[in-house]
Amino acid sequence: MSDLKLFNTLTREKETFLPLRPGEVRMYSCGPTVYSYPHIGNLRTFLWSDLLRRYLEYRGLRVTQVMNITDVEDKIIRDANKAGQDIGTYVVPFIEAFFDGLKKLRVRPADHYPRATEYIPQMIELVKQLETRGHTYTADGSTYFRVSTLPGYGKLSRVEIDTTSDYSRIESDEYEKESARDFVLWKAKKENEPSWDTPLGEGRPGWHLECSAMSMKLLGETFDIHTGAVDLIFPHHENEIAQSEGASGKPFVRYWVHGEHLNIDAQKMSKSLGNIYTLREIEEMKFDPLVLRYALLSVPHRTKLNFTNASLDDAKNAVARIESFLLRLEDTIASAPKDAAHADDAGDAMIGKFLTDFQESMDDDLNTAGALGALFTLIRDANTALDAGKLSAGDANGIKAALMKIDPVLDIFPRRDEVLDSEVEQMIEARNAARKSRDFKESDRLRDALIARGILLEDTPGGTRWRRR
Numbered sequence: 351m352s353d354l355k356l357f358n359t360l361t362r363e364k365e366t367f368l369p370l371r372p373g374e375v376r377m378y379s380c381g382p383t384v385y386s387y388p389h390i391g392n393l394r395t396f397l398w399s400d401l402l403r404r405y406l407e408y409r410g411l412r413v414t415q416v417m418n419i420t421d422v423e424d425k426i427i428r429d430a431n432k433a434g435q436d437i438g439t440y441v442v443p444f445i446e447a448f449f450d451g452l453k454k455l456r457v458r459p460a461d462h463y464p465r466a467t468e469y470i471p472q473m474i475e476l477v478k479q480l481e482t483r484g485h486t487y488t489a490d491g492s493t494y495f496r497v498s499t500l501p502g503y504g505k506l507s508r509v510e511i512d513t514t515s516d517y518s519r520i521e522s523d524e525y526e527k528e529s530a531r532d533f534v535l536w537k538a539k540k541e542n543e544p545s546w547d548t549p550l551g552e553g554r555p556g557w558h559l560e561c562s563a564m565s566m567k568l569l570g571e572t573f574d575i576h577t578g579a580v581d582l583i584f585p586h587h588e589n590e591i592a593q594s595e596g597a598s599g600k601p602f603v604r605y606w607v608h609g610e611h612l613n614i615d616a617q618k619m620s621k622s623l624g625n626i627y628t629l630r631e632i633e634e635m636k637f638d639p640l641v642l643r644y645a646l647l648s649v650p651h652r653t654k655l656n657f658t659n660a661s662l663d664d665a666k667n668a669v670a671r672i673e674s675f676l677l678r679l680e681d682t683i684a685s686a687p688k689d690a691a692h693a694d695d696a697g698d699a700m701i702g703k704f705l706t707d708f709q710e711s712m713d714d715d716l717n718t719a720g721a722l723g724a725l726f727t728l729i730r731d732a733n734t735a736l737d738a739g740k741l742s743a744g745d746a747n748g749i750k751a752a753l754m755k756i757d758p759v760l761d762i763f764p765r766r767d768e769v770l771d772s773e774v775e776q777m778i779e780a781r782n783a784a785r786k787s788r789d790f791k792e793s794d795r796l797r798d799a800l801i802a803r804g805i806l807l808e809d810t811p812g813g814t815r816w817r818r819r
Contacts, residue, residue, distance in 0.1 A: 352709065352710060352713045353366040353367070353713065354366070354367045354405075354406075354409060354712075354713045355367065355713060355714060355715055356575075356605055356607055356715055356716075357607070357652060357715050358605045358606055358607070359506060359583060359606040359607070359608050360505065360506055360603075360605070360606045364714075364715055365605070367605065369411065369574050370572065370573070370574055370604060373410075373411060373412060374411065374412050374413075374414070375406050375411050375412070375413045375414070375574050375575065376413075376414050376569040376570065376573035376574050376575070377399075377402070377403060377406075377413060377414065377415045377416070377569075377573070377574060377575040377576075377577065378415075378416045378417075378418075378561070378565040378568075378569055378573065378575070378576050378577070378603075379396070379399040379415060379416070379417040379418075379460065379576075379577045379578065380395075380417075380418065380561065380576075380577065380578035380579070380582055380586075381396070381417040381418045381419050381420070381448075381463070382396075382419060382420065382444070382445075382448050383420040383423050383425065383426065384419060384420065384421055384426065384441040384444040384445050384448065385423070385425040385426040385428075385429050385440075385441070385444065386429075386444060387444060387447045387628045387630070388444075388447060388448050388451050388628065388629070389619065389626045389627060389628050390612060390627050390628070390629065390632065390642065390646070390657065391579075391611065391612040391619055391626075393451055393455060393629060393642075393646065394609065394612050394646045394651075394655065395577075395578065395579045395609050396417075396452060396455075396457055397455060397457055397643065397646050397647065398577075398609050398646075398647070398651040398716070399415075399417070399577040399609075400457045400458055401647065401651075401716060401718070401759070401760075402575070402577065402607065402716060403415050403458070404458070404758060404759045404761070405712050405716060405759050407758070408712075408756075408758065408759050414461050414462075414569065415460040415461050415462075416460060416461065416462045416463075416464065416564070416565060416568045416569060417460040417462070417463055418463070418464050418465075418466065418560065418561055418564050418565075419445060419448070419463055419464070419465045419466070420466050420557065420560060421437065421438075421441045421445070421465045421466050421467050422437055422466050422467050422544060422554055422555070422560075423466075423557050424557075426440065426441060427542075427543055427544065431542055436544070437467075437544055438467075451629045454629060454639040455629070455639050455642065455643050455646075456639075456640070456643060456761045462568050464564040464567075464568060466555065466560040466564070469560070469563050469564050469567065470546050470548070470555065472563040472564070472567045473536075473555045473559050473560065473563040474536075474548050474549060474550060475563075476559065476562060476563045476566070476593065476597050477493055477535050477536055477550060477559070478549070479597040479598075480495065480535070480593065480596050480597050481493075483596060483597065483599075484499055485499045485500065485596045485597075486535065490538060491538030491539075491551055491553070492534055492535075492536060492537050492538045492553065493534070493535045493536040493550055494532045494533065494534055494535060495532060495533055495534075495535055495589070495592060495593060495596070496532055497531050497532050497533075497592065498531075499596070500592050500595070500596050503588070503592055504588065505591070506583060506584075506587055506588050506591055506606060507583045507584035507585075507587070507588045509584050509588065533556065533558060533585065533589050533592075534556040535555075535556050535558075535559050535593070536548075536550045536551070536553055536554075536555060536556065536559070537553045537554050537555070537556060538551060538552070538553045539551070539552040539553045539554075557586065558585070558586055558589035558590055558593060559593060561586070561590050562590050562593040562594045562597075562602075565590075565594075566594060566598070571594070571598040571600050571602070572598075572600050572601050572602065572603075572604070573602075573603060573604070574603075574604050574605060575603070575604070575605045575606075575607055576590075576602075576603040576605070576606050576607070577607045577608070577609070578608060578609070579608065579609050579610075579611070580608045580609065580610055580611065581611070582608070583606075583608060587606065590602065591603070607651075608652070609651040609652065610651065610652055610653055610654045610655070611654055611655075612646075612654070612655045612657055613654055613655070613656050613657065614626075614627070614656075614657050614658075615656070615657075615658055616656055627657075629642065632662075635659075635662070637662050637666065638666075638669075640669055640762065640764065641662060641665045641666045641669055642662070642665070643761070643762060644665040644668055644669050644762050645657070645661050645662055645664075645665035647718050647722075647760065647762065648661075648665065648668075648718065648719065648722060649718070649719060650715070650716060650717050650718050650719055651716060651718075652715065668722075668726075669762065669764060670817070671726075671729065672725075672729070672762065672763060672764070673763075673764040673817050674808075674817075675729045675732070675733065676750075676753070676763060676764070677808070677817070678733070678736065679732075679746045679749060679750050680750075682736060682741065682743060682745075682746035683743050683746045683747055683750070684743075685743075696735050696740050696741065696745065697735075697741055697742070697744070697745030697746075697748050697749060698745075698748070700728055700731050700732060700735070700749065701728075701748055701749060701752045703724075703727075703728075704724055704725070704727070704728040704752055705752055705755070705756070707720070707721075707723075707724035707727070708721050708724045708725070708756055711723070711724060712759070718760075721756075721759075721760065722760075725753075725756075725760075728749070728752075728753075732749055764817065774800065774803060774805060777796055777799060777800055778796075778800065778805075778807065778814065778816060780792075780796055781793050781796035781797055781800070781807070781814075782814055784796060785809075800816075805817075
């Protein structure tokens with residue numbers, strides 16, 4: 351078995367992944383800030399974090415995954431005030447939409463979903479540790495981290511820090527374009543903001559503090575993997591390292607794995623351009639969430655994904671091709687000779703090449719494009735062999751078993767356990783009866799009526815099969 355290599359943002363190299371504890375992986379994934387409905391860029395990040403977990407488990411490792419929910423933050427407070435609601439009420443529909451989106455996209459639940467507002471005591475404890483070690487100071491009632499006390503600050507992001515100033519303070523969490531030397535840990539209470547009465551004074555946590563406190567509480571002071579989007583590298587993840595290592599004196603995270611941006615029609619998503627899509631809007635465009643899942647997985651996580659309507663159409667066609675192949679395998683298993691001789695062991699050769707190519711691609715920093723290429727090479731070669739009558743039912747069963755082996759990783763196969771409503775089932779039965787009695791006018795009418803309902807029929811030697819359009 352080849353080694354799994356992951357690109358580590360900390361070292362800027364692909365490194366062989368070796369967990370700190372043999373057989374066990376502890377992983378933290380930056381989750382949503384719940385001030386709005388998640389868009390497809392957010393969903394891509396959550397999706398490939400889940401893909402990483404799935405592949406680690408495919409390789410036999412036991413994974414504990416934590417994904418936080420940021421439910422107190424500047425944008426949440428701002429928008430809740432505009433809506434005339436407290437933040438606890440305001441975030442409810444967005445949290446529900448987050449979990450609904452994960453379910454529709456087949457993202458498996460993490461082991462823990464800590465919410466920032468539930469970990470205030472752990473945050474206070476962390477600040478106290480930093481205070482004891484001489485990393486903090488107070489100003490205007492807020493507590494700040496003094497970057498000059500931590501050698502190596504900037505090692506993740508490679509930012510240049512202005513060492514000539516004593517400190518510069520940016521109170522807002524929204525300072526993506528700033529290079530703030532010192533950052534806030536605990537913010538003093540302000541009017542119209544939620545606050546907690548603590549030994550640090552009345553106030554609320556800084557955004558960066560939240561993730562450090564939650565991750566170390568649930569995974570330990572040093573853990574294996576931290577995932578997130580590239581826009582979090584600085585300042586968020588850089589400051590997580592500073593807080594965590596400043597408090598513990600130990601390495602915080604061993605592998606930092608970041609995903610690239612998603613563009614819409616070659617432009618960065620932004621509210622000003624009006625090109626931010628939610629899952630609900632994709633569904634309103636008549637695309638199944640499985641199609642979106644395929645589209646988001648088709649490009650490796652460290653490559654910018656240019657999202658277009660054409661890419662969704664391509665994904666839709668790819669999913670349909672997979673479904674047709676799976677159905678053809680089922681027909682072959684049911685109708686082909688059980689004891690037909692292998693033609694030069696064609697089935698075994700295909701299976702071996704497919705599984706090897708799939709794993710080699712995934713071992714190369716989760717190269718999903720290569721993994722999908724291996725899948726469609728198998729589909730092409732198997733269809734050619736089936737057309738030539740060179741695959742037996744046993745071959746088809748073996749290919750199906752190979753596909754089911756990788757299914758827990760990609761999870762892009764249409765599910766056939768769906769139950770059609772009774773009216774549709776009756777229409778299919780009536781259409782088949784009309785066809786059998788050679789009433790082709792009625793048969794065609796019923797087929798067209800089923801198409802209008804999104805049900806496509808295909809007549810095979812093994813009988814009539816259906817799939818969603």
